[in-house]
Amino acid sequence: MLHWILWGTDMMERISRNTRIFFEGAFYSYKALFRWLNPATYLASKVLAPLTIMIFFVFIGAYASGSNNASFYVIGNSLIFAASSGIFGVTMSVGGERWTGTLPYLFGCPANRGAMFIGRAFMHILDGMLGVFIGLGWGILLFKLDLSQANPLALLLTILVTTFSTSGLGLLMGCLSLITRNVMLVNNTVYFALLIFSGANIPVEELPAWMQVIANGLPLTRGVACARTIIAGGSLTEIMPLLKEELLIGIILTILGYFLFKVFEIQAKKLGTLDIF
Amino acid sequence: MNQVQKNLRVMLLAFEVEMRQNLTDGFVIFGILIQPLLVALMALWMLKGKGPDYAIFVVVGSGMTGLWTTLLFNGGNSITGERWTGTLEPLVASPASLRMIIFGKVLANVAQSLGSMIGSYLLISTILGYPLTLARPALFAVSLLVTVFALVCFGLILASFFILIPDFARMVNTLEFPIYILCGFLFPIALLPGWTTPISYLLSPYWAAQALHGAAQGTLTTGQILADWGWMLAFSLSYILISGKLYQVILRKARVDATLDIVGN
Amino acid sequence: MDAIIVRNLRRVYKSSDGIIKRKVKEVVAVEDVSFEIHQGELFGLLGPNGAGKTTTVKMLTTLLIPSGGSATILDLDVVKDAGKVRPRIGFIFGGERGLYWRLSALDNLRYFASLYYVDTQVARKRIPELIELVGLQGREREKVEGYSRGMRQRLHIARALLHDPQVLFLDEPTMGLDPVGARELRTTVKNLQSANKTILLTTHYMFEADALCQRIAVINKGRIVALDTPERLKENVQDLSVVEVEVYGMPPDQIEKIKTLEWVVEVSLENRDQVQVLQVHTPKGAEAIPMLVENLNGLRLGRIITREPTLEDAYVRLVGGAK
Numbered sequence: 001m002l003h004w005i006l007w008g009t010d011m012m013e014r015i016s017r018n019t020r021i022f023f024e025g026a027f028y029s030y031k032a033l034f035r036w037l038n039p040a041t042y043l044a045s046k047v048l049a050p051l052t053i054m055i056f057f058v059f060i061g062a063y064a065s066g067s068n069n070a071s072f073y074v075i076g077n078s079l080i081f082a083a084s085s086g087i088f089g090v091t092m093s094v095g096g097e098r099w100t101g102t103l104p105y106l107f108g109c110p111a112n113r114g115a116m117f118i119g120r121a122f123m124h125i126l127d128g129m130l131g132v133f134i135g136l137g138w139g140i141l142l143f144k145l146d147l148s149q150a151n152p153l154a155l156l157l158t159i160l161v162t163t164f165s166t167s168g169l170g171l172l173m174g175c176l177s178l179i180t181r182n183v184m185l186v187n188n189t190v191y192f193a194l195l196i197f198s199g200a201n202i203p204v205e206e207l208p209a210w211m212q213v214i215a216n217g218l219p220l221t222r223g224v225a226c227a228r229t230i231i232a233g234g235s236l237t238e239i240m241p242l243l244k245e246e247l248l249i250g251i252i253l254t255i256l257g258y259f260l261f262k263v264f265e266i267q268a269k270k271l272g273t274l275d276i277f
Numbered sequence: 278m279n280q281v282q283k284n285l286r287v288m289l290l291a292f293e294v295e296m297r298q299n300l301t302d303g304f305v306i307f308g309i310l311i312q313p314l315l316v317a318l319m320a321l322w323m324l325k326g327k328g329p330d331y332a333i334f335v336v337v338g339s340g341m342t343g344l345w346t347t348l349l350f351n352g353g354n355s356i357t358g359e360r361w362t363g364t365l366e367p368l369v370a371s372p373a374s375l376r377m378i379i380f381g382k383v384l385a386n387v388a389q390s391l392g393s394m395i396g397s398y399l400l401i402s403t404i405l406g407y408p409l410t411l412a413r414p415a416l417f418a419v420s421l422l423v424t425v426f427a428l429v430c431f432g433l434i435l436a437s438f439f440i441l442i443p444d445f446a447r448m449v450n451t452l453e454f455p456i457y458i459l460c461g462f463l464f465p466i467a468l469l470p471g472w473t474t475p476i477s478y479l480l481s482p483y484w485a486a487q488a489l490h491g492a493a494q495g496t497l498t499t500g501q502i503l504a505d506w507g508w509m510l511a512f513s514l515s516y517i518l519i520s521g522k523l524y525q526v527i528l529r530k531a532r533v534d535a536t537l538d539i540v541g542n
Numbered sequence: 543m544d545a546i547i548v549r550n551l552r553r554v555y556k557s558s559d560g561i562i563k564r565k566v567k568e569v570v571a572v573e574d575v576s577f578e579i580h581q582g583e584l585f586g587l588l589g590p591n592g593a594g595k596t597t598t599v600k601m602l603t604t605l606l607i608p609s610g611g612s613a614t615i616l617d618l619d620v621v622k623d624a625g626k627v628r629p630r631i632g633f634i635f636g637g638e639r640g641l642y643w644r645l646s647a648l649d650n651l652r653y654f655a656s657l658y659y660v661d662t663q664v665a666r667k668r669i670p671e672l673i674e675l676v677g678l679q680g681r682e683r684e685k686v687e688g689y690s691r692g693m694r695q696r697l698h699i700a701r702a703l704l705h706d707p708q709v710l711f712l713d714e715p716t717m718g719l720d721p722v723g724a725r726e727l728r729t730t731v732k733n734l735q736s737a738n739k740t741i742l743l744t745t746h747y748m749f750e751a752d753a754l755c756q757r758i759a760v761i762n763k764g765r766i767v768a769l770d771t772p773e774r775l776k777e778n779v780q781d782l783s784v785v786e787v788e789v790y791g792m793p794p795d796q797i798e799k800i801k802t803l804e805w806v807v808e809v810s811l812e813n814r815d816q817v818q819v820l821q822v823h824t825p826k827g828a829e830a831i832p833m834l835v836e837n838l839n840g841l842r843l844g845r846i847i848t849r850e851p852t853l854e855d856a857y858v859r860l861v862g863g864a865k
């Protein structure tokens with residue numbers, strides 16, 4: 001009996017401790033973001049950068065087909081912005097540790113790695129969702145995007161799941177940032193890979209077979225497809241199977257990222273490469 | 278050694294050092310080389326409807342996107358990067374001109390990203406089997422040289438902005454695509470609203486893209502291409518002139534604000 | 543002749559804080575600092591953390607512009623003639639930053655030789671000599687990222703000497719070196735001085751300053767509190783002796799109490815392994831021991847000794863307080 005009570009209080013303590021670590025992680029990555037970006041520049045890059053990317057693809061599309069198919073690119077690229085927060089934001093908050101030289105302390109501390117890790121991603125999921133809304137907003141304002149057919153709840157769910165799955169990729173990339181000096185270029189490359197493979201700018205069916213295989217293994221692809229279906233008036237049940245797969249991809253990536261983080265931690269401790277950059 | 282030789286030696290060594298540092302970082306090469314290949318692939322599929330002749334347009338255009346991205350991320354960061362490693366102080370305290378050092382570093386980055394243009398040429402011609410022929414190879418080669426020079430001069434100014442305007446580094450992501458759009462890398466600027474045209478004319482990458490596309494596809498006369506070179510050279514000269522004063526200003530400011538090193542900030 | 547003349551030097555840092563509203567905070571790092579260093583002299587700048595040593599050195603090496611006052615090196619103003627000062631000085635800042643970690647020592651030196659316009663032929667001969675001098679021979683082709691802290695520190699020294707400068711600034715050159723390495727470095731510094739170089743050295747180690755420097759300036763909170771030869775600085779405390787008592791678990795308020803005692807001039811407490819060592823400066827000498835023990839009643843005590851004051855004691859008295 002006593003044993004169980006002790007076990008229970010221990011459990012409670014662990015939960016509350018990990019919750020704290022989680023929110024501290026979220027708070028610090030938020031703070032790091034705003035140390036890096038003051039609110040004005042943050043908004044500018046959040047609002048203006050998406051617009052320029054959208055314009056670029058809408059115009060290539062227009063040049064290619066001679067017709068105006070803006071909605072296709074607007075929806076695709078709006079979801080890409082979720083990936084952008086997921087990848088760049090999360091990488092910065094993990095990689096930032098290395099640049100500030102605090103990584104050895106992070107690895108040295110006894111905090112639960114999982115809570116710490118996911119806490120860091122949390123803010124960027126919110127941030128990523130905001131990015132999608134802004135993208136769609138520009139679409140409505142400038143490119144005659146029509147959301148009147150869309151089921152708002154289903155759209156919101158799609159955006160949430162997609163943002164989650166891309167920040168899973170971000171966690172994975174964040175780990176890479178622990179071993180390279182110039183992670184921004186790597187990130188950019190992954191980002192561009194998503195631009196091609198996710199169907200945001202090229203319909204997946206039009207890609208050669210081997211590229212379709214890659215496309216189907218990546219996060220975002222299914223999210224983009226779901227968003228297009230819903231905005232065209234599709235129902236939640238219609239997209240549910242795809243959405244579940246997207247969620248699964250996100251979970252797998254997060255777990256993978258977590259293990260890579262652990263592996264890197266052990267490796268770094270073994271090889272003593274913690275502060276090499 | 279006279280002053281010119283000294284400066285040349287500084288520039289060459291800065292070039293070599295930057296090259297070596299990049300080459301020891303597999304990820305940098307990956308970024309510099311692979312990203313433009315991805316853009317090339319994407320543009321190739323997006324512009325598929327235009328027919329196989331467009332392959333060379335895609336190679337040149339995506340190569341330009343790679344040049345610009347490298348210039349922005351790596352070249353622009355030339356000064357800030359040294360600041361992070363703590364090497365900016367010894368550089369500034371040396372008698373060498375920081376401008377020469379940065380010129381060498383930016384040149385190294387731009388030269389490396391030219392490799393990606395060659396890479397996408399090979400990828401698209403040999404692996405994907407598109408016919409790729411340069412309509413006017415000699416003019417194209419010279420255009421490429423002028424382009425490199427013009428972009429490096431632009432990079433010189435860009436690098437100083439990173440120091441001069443604290444928020445600049447935070448805005449680089451915002452600056453990547455506007456240049457893709459305004460300089461006609463992958464679609465003609467005629468598609469854009471008329472009011473943006475004067476802005477394009479002020480950007481040397483625009484003239485570079487025009488000369489390179491024109492020489493590759495044979496759509497411009499020799500005279501037109503010469504005019505593009507003229508614009509690029511004129512811009513480069515003014516950038517070099519401006520950079521003299523600009524570097525004085527930023528170095529003085531950094532010594533007043535104690536921002537040559539990140540420690541303590 | 544004076545190689546370095548510093549007049550009323552002052553430096554204020556502004557730093558901003560806060561996220562939404564950035565408050566500007568001012569820190570006066572150096573205030574009204576004046577001294578001169580003779581040609582060929584080895585001059586020490588001593589002071590606790592944050593005293594303003596590095597700030598002073600950075601102003602003299604043209605890396606910071608003073609907020610007030612002036613300084614000349616070999617009659618050249620460090621602000622107006624910065625371009626002429628630079629080829630004539632060499633400097634190192636303690637620590638590991640400021641090198642290209644992805645390059646070898648050799649490449650680092652080659653690069654800086656070109657930046658200092660060292661003639662290619664001269665550099666080819668001098669670089670191996672310097673590598674030998676700092677004891678990196680055999681490892682010079684390895685990347686700096688694989689070096690130990692001390693090796694990096696020594697590479698810094700080689701770099702500073704590439705262009706054979708007349709004036710050297712060494713900011714904590716022995717930081718991170720092992721005792722043998724530090725001793726070798728001190729020999730190197732001595733030799734440089736014999737080669738008639740003017741050297742400004744900062745350090746936290748009293749014995750180092752004592753062994754090397756002709757004159758020492760003690761700086762505290764941005765101001766110079768003493769400037770003299772090591773011997774004369776010691777004379778300041780010659781009338782006193784030091785009683786050292788090993789204590790276990792000394793409460794802070796008890797230190798304060800001892801400080802107020804009439805026969806006590808200065809008190810400091812140092813942590814050594816298991817014990818704390820209480821050092822009391824007093825004119826009473828051995829007579830003070832029973833009085834001190836009385837004031838420490840209830841505490842477990844270890845060895846008690848009295849000794850002559852050292853430069854360190856003079857320093858402790860100048861900058862004050864327990865460390």
Ligand SMILES: Nc1ncnc2c1ncn2[C@@H]1O[C@H](COP(=O)(O)OP(=O)(O)OP(=O)(O)O)[C@@H](O)[C@H]1O
Pocket residue numbers: 535540541542555556557569570571589590591592593594595596597598
């Ligand atoms: N870049 C900076 N911005 C703001 N304050 C600074 C900066 N650099 C130094 N300071 C402040 O100026 C004061 C003097 O610092 P300085 O580095 O000169 O001390 P120091 O004597 O070299 O100390 P240490 O022995 O720790 O090296 C300190 O209070 C420090 O916090």
Ligand SMILES: [Mg+2]
Pocket residue numbers: 595596597713
């Ligand atoms: Mg210091």
